Amino acid sequence: MGNERTIAYFSMEIGLEAGMPTYSGGLGILAGDTIRSAADLKVPMVAMTLLHRRGYFYQRLDPEGWQREEPVQWVVEDFLEKMPHRVSVTMDGRSVHICSWRYEVVGIGGYKVPVYFLDSDLQENSEWDRTLTHFLYGGDQYYRLCQEVILGIGGVRMLRALSYHNIERFHMNEGHASLLTLELLDEETKKAGRKSITQDDIEAVRGKCIFTTHTPVPAGHDQFPIDLVRRVIGPRGDFFDMEDVFSADLVRRILRSRETFREMKDILQSENVLNLTYLALSLSHYVNGVAKKHGEVSRLMFAEYIIDAITNGVHAATWVSEPFQELYDRHIPGWKQDNFSLRYALSIPKKEVWDVHNRAKKRLIQYVNHQTNIGMDVDLLTIGFARRAATYKRVDLLFTDIERLSEISSKVGFLQVIYAGKAHPQDQGGKELIKRIFQVKELLKKDIKIAYLENYDMEFGKMIVSGVDIWLNTPQPPLEASGTSGMKAALNGVPSLSVLDGWWIEGHIEGITGWSIGEGGPDRSKDAISLYEKLEQVVLPMFYQDRDRFIDVMLHCIALNGSFFNTHRMMQQYVLNAYFR
Numbered sequence: 001m002g003n004e005r006t007i008a009y010f011s012m013e014i015g016l017e018a019g020m021p022t023y024s025g026g027l028g029i030l031a032g033d034t035i036r037s038a039a040d041l042k043v044p045m046v047a048m049t050l051l052h053r054r055g056y057f058y059q060r061l062d063p064e065g066w067q068r069e070e071p072v073q074w075v076v077e078d079f080l081e082k083m084p085h086r087v088s089v090t091m092d093g094r095s096v097h098i099c100s101w102r103y104e105v106v107g108i109g110g111y112k113v114p115v116y117f118l119d120s121d122l123q124e125n126s127e128w129d130r131t132l133t134h135f136l137y138g139g140d141q142y143y144r145l146c147q148e149v150i151l152g153i154g155g156v157r158m159l160r161a162l163s164y165h166n167i168e169r170f171h172m173n174e175g176h177a178s179l180l181t182l183e184l185l186d187e188e189t190k191k192a193g194r195k196s197i198t199q200d201d202i203e204a205v206r207g208k209c210i211f212t213t214h215t216p217v218p219a220g221h222d223q224f225p226i227d228l229v230r231r232v233i234g235p236r237g238d239f240f241d242m243e244d245v246f247s248a249d250l251v252r253r254i255l256r257s258r259e260t261f262r263e264m265k266d267i268l269q270s271e272n273v274l275n276l277t278y279l280a281l282s283l284s285h286y287v288n289g290v291a292k293k294h295g296e297v298s299r300l301m302f303a304e305y306i307i308d309a310i311t312n313g314v315h316a317a318t319w320v321s322e323p324f325q326e327l328y329d330r331h332i333p334g335w336k337q338d339n340f341s342l343r344y345a346l347s348i349p350k351k352e353v354w355d356v357h358n359r360a361k362k363r364l365i366q367y368v369n370h371q372t373n374i375g376m377d378v379d380l381l382t383i384g385f386a387r388r389a390a391t392y393k394r395v396d397l398l399f400t401d402i403e404r405l406s407e408i409s410s411k412v413g414f415l416q417v418i419y420a421g422k423a424h425p426q427d428q429g430g431k432e433l434i435k436r437i438f439q440v441k442e443l444l445k446k447d448i449k450i451a452y453l454e455n456y457d458m459e460f461g462k463m464i465v466s467g468v469d470i471w472l473n474t475p476q477p478p479l480e481a482s483g484t485s486g487m488k489a490a491l492n493g494v495p496s497l498s499v500l501d502g503w504w505i506e507g508h509i510e511g512i513t514g515w516s517i518g519e520g521g522p523d524r525s526k527d528a529i530s531l532y533e534k535l536e537q538v539v540l541p542m543f544y545q546d547r548d549r550f551i552d553v554m555l556h557c558i559a560l561n562g563s564f565f566n567t568h569r570m571m572q573q574y575v576l577n578a579y580f581r
Contacts, residue, residue, distance in 0.1 A: 006168040007045040007579050009035065010155055010177035012147075013056075013136055014049045014115060016103060018459035020079050021055030021072040022117065024136055024422070025388045026484055027214055029458065030290075030567075031173055033315035033484075035115060037567035039107030040317075040337065043575060046164055048155040048177075050147060051076065051101060051117040054134040059422045059455040065438025069425050071135075076101060080117060087157040091146050091232050096132065097124040098154045100162070108317070108337050118150055118158060137424065145224050145232050148276070152179030153233075156187075169579050171210040172284070175222055175276035181205055181283040182233070202283070210578045211284035213277060213307075215481045216297050217392060223275040281305050286578040290482040291503050297478050308577065311503055312482040313570040316342070316562065319488040321466035323359040327352060339566040342491075345558035350551045357493055357554065364467025367460075368418055372451045380449075381415045381543045384468030384494075386456055387485055389423040389430040396433055397474040399440045400528035406447040408532060413540035416449040417472075418464060420456035461485070466492035470539060473498035474527065477520050490561035493554035497534060499527060507561045512553065515539060 011031040015023030023029060031047070038045040055072030062068065080101035088095045100116040107113070121130045132146050139147075155177065159167065172178055188201040214220065281287055281302055288308040289295035295309025317336040320328065328335045331348045335341050358378070365378045376382070389395055398417065399405065409415050419437055423430030434452065441450040453460060465471065471489035473480075473496060480502035487503060489496060495514035498504045508516055515534050518527040542550045 011173035012176035024056040037571040047115040051119040065435040085161040156183040178280035209284040211280040294481040313567040342563035386420040391429040420453040477501040487565040490557040
């Protein structure tokens with residue numbers, strides 16, 4: 001079955017369809033887009049993830065904006081094909097049995113990339129073990145470590161059971177999958193007829209592994225007490241404190257956390273923990289961040305490692321709205337296969353671009369009004385902000401000075417704002433931010449219409465990035481590793497108004513592809529002042545008084561950013577720099 005496949009892509013979450021709640025946000029959406037581009041470009045890939053029968057969660061927002069989480073109900077059989085193969089992993093002295101479900105991503109030319117979803121919900125397992133693949137990012141440390149054993153160790157075993165024996169590269173999309181390196185080490189020792197690991201085994205595994213790190217935010221780097229590791233994974237747990245097995249230097253790198261970057265201080269300075277990021281770094285021959293700036297930040301965080309940068313992208317054919325797809329088909333035939341040809345968008349007549357944008361906008365406004373009964377107006381400048389409600393993303397920066405915002409709207413040009421996004425169930429700060437938006441919504445309801453849509457997913461994501469007039473992004477630098485929502489907006493001719501962080505440092509040309517907020521520093525008050533000035537002096541006057549110039553910016557978003565910040569270009573870089581090098 002898998003003899004021709006040479007790249008194995010591992011990710012804790014993969015977003016493929018809105019009806020499959022197997023993703024939480026940007027990491028999973030990126031994984032899905034990566035696989036779609038691999039299928040389009042006929043890259044010999046197979047992907048591995050967990051099933052998440054109960055999803056991330058279904059978001060309910062009460063009238064005050066407080067988030068409630070509910071398990072997601074979906075019928076797995078409606079989307080996936082159950083495979084007959086079984087493998088098992090030993091955790092905490094017991095065997096946990098695993099099956100898999102198959103989904104095929106079909107590329108433009110018909111090439112297929114299989115995605116396997118690991119599932120422990122089998123009768124052979126205990127009731128608790130059956131839940132191990134139910135919840136994405138759920139449970140306590142014990143639950144999470146068991147999940148990561150299933151993904152990493154169980155994932156490699158499932159590949160072998162499915163006859164994928166010729167994998168040359170294992171790509172770990174974040175550190176969640178880094179335990180796969182242990183299984184590969186075990187394979188190397190068995191192949192050599194030995195019971196102990198040598199430096200040759202380490203080098204062999206390192207030559208097979210690729211690691212992409214996605215965040216400088218501490219919560220994004222999983223670490224577990226070494227005693228818990230020994231308990232859960234058994235003899236392998238001893239690998240991490242045996243200097244006669246690993247070199248002393250490697251042990252230090254895996255076990256010891258260095259205080260090399262202030263944002264990581266709290267999580268990366270304790271001893272006697274297994275930090276999965278360090279495990280992946282130590283056993284990968286190629287490591288990359290997800291934007292040029294993020295590569296620089298990662299090299300500061302992990303100073304003893306060589307870390308490259310491949311800027312993220314989005315799958316163009318997935319995220320371009322139907323009206324714009326029709327427009328591109330008429331003017332730029334073949335754009336789905338050759339995303340770079342979108343640079344010819346500059347030749348599309350402006351009236352056609354504006355008419356198509358209005359079609360997408362009307363659909364969005366009608367949907368928002370239907371869901372919220374708020375009465376938004378399709379003719380008003382509409383700002384979109386949709387992403388995880390995490391504190392560093394500063395969801396409420398726009399409302400730092402609500403009196404000034406209200407004055408700008410009434411005197412310069414009316415605006416309305418559409419929000420969406422989930423907070424992690426344990427992130428009280430993120431939940432408070434959503435509640436803050438609801439409070440402001442009431443305070444400003446006479447002057448500015450604000451909507452917060454619950455249960456943000458892929459379907460609504462496509463609708464909002466294509467239907468708003470301006471895409472707003474306000475993270476605290478340098479914590480936005482990349483961000484991809486603004487890339488999706490650009491493909492639909494929607495300019496960004498964004499803090500200079502992540503991908504926007506590379507995509508920003510002031511007044512050409514959008515507008516910057518602040519100067520890339522962490523000062524919230526300065527960023528808020530800059531945001532208001534750009535709205536008051538540039539964006540609103542251009543939208544209402546110089547529509548021709550505004551459409552110029554829209555066209556340059558497509559031609560400059562849409563043609564470059566896509567996963568076709570990104571996948572080509574992985575092929576050249578990591579997969580077949």
